[in-house]
Amino acid sequence: MVSDPNSQYLFLDVTVTSGSTPTLSEFTFHFDDEEYSPVTDLTVPVHRGEESDREYPDKPGRTVVRSEFTGGGLLLFQLPETGDASDAVLTWPIGEWKPDGELRRRIAEPLPLLYTTRWQAYIPVSRDNPPVFRFTVENKGNLPGQYFAGIWGEGSVHGPITLVSRRIEPDETEVWKVPGGPEFIYRESEMNESENEEFTMEYMLEGPYGSRSKSVPVQYE
Numbered sequence: 001m002v003s004d005p006n007s008q009y010l011f012l013d014v015t016v017t018s019g020s021t022p023t024l025s026e027f028t029f030h031f032d033d034e035e036y037s038p039v040t041d042l043t044v045p046v047h048r049g050e051e052s053d054r055e056y057p058d059k060p061g062r063t064v065v066r067s068e069f070t071g072g073g074l075l076l077f078q079l080p081e082t083g084d085a086s087d088a089v090l091t092w093p094i095g096e097w098k099p100d101g102e103l104r105r106r107i108a109e110p111l112p113l114l115y116t117t118r119w120q121a122y123i124p125v126s127r128d129n130p131p132v133f134r135f136t137v138e139n140k141g142n143l144p145g146q147y148f149a150g151i152w153g154e155g156s157v158h159g160p161i162t163l164v165s166r167r168i169e170p171d172e173t174e175v176w177k178v179p180g181g182p183e184f185i186y187r188e189s190e191m192n193e194s195e196n197e198e199f200t201m202e203y204m205l206e207g208p209y210g211s212r213s214k215s216v217p218v219q220y221e
Helices: 101-108
Strands: 007-015 028-031 034-036 042-044 062-065 072-080 089-092 095-097 114-121 132-139 145-153 161-168 173-179 197-207 210-220
Touching (some): 028 072, 034 072, 114 197, 114 210
Antiparallel strands (some): 028 089, 089 095
């Protein structure tokens, strides 16, 4: 995940197993001779995981990084995209944790070059045949990368986001399918229209590597 072309996000899952619990503000991540405090109040929208039963969204919109630390959970740090990670370390008042070599290398080098070389939607699409999307993504970088994106249907009634996620090794190309949910074919302005008509649904692909759109015919039977 990236917030702009010059930054990267580092998530750390932290659990206190003994001793006193630090406050969120007492954690510091040291990277490239700079100090970074945890980001707070990161909220994600309603989304649908790739392995769900497609009937309802997996989870409602929720805050995944708390403004308080109560002994366990995710810490999020926003770092420069590249930098010297040789002395990278997470510190708190009575301790420290040093990332292993693989993680230090990952945060030191530029983000993996992941390219969506192809994005398809299988047709026909109807009430009984929700859309299925096919992705072809290539990693042209030197390190493994996690591809993230979201698909949503413009004008859909419930407005969930289907999560697209896949780990891709260096110099590898992955091809996989991602099903959308039934609500991805209903448009609020057309739900009361005559049946047996065909409409066009605009699907949007949003992610750190840009945005794309695709028009797909939908048959209301």
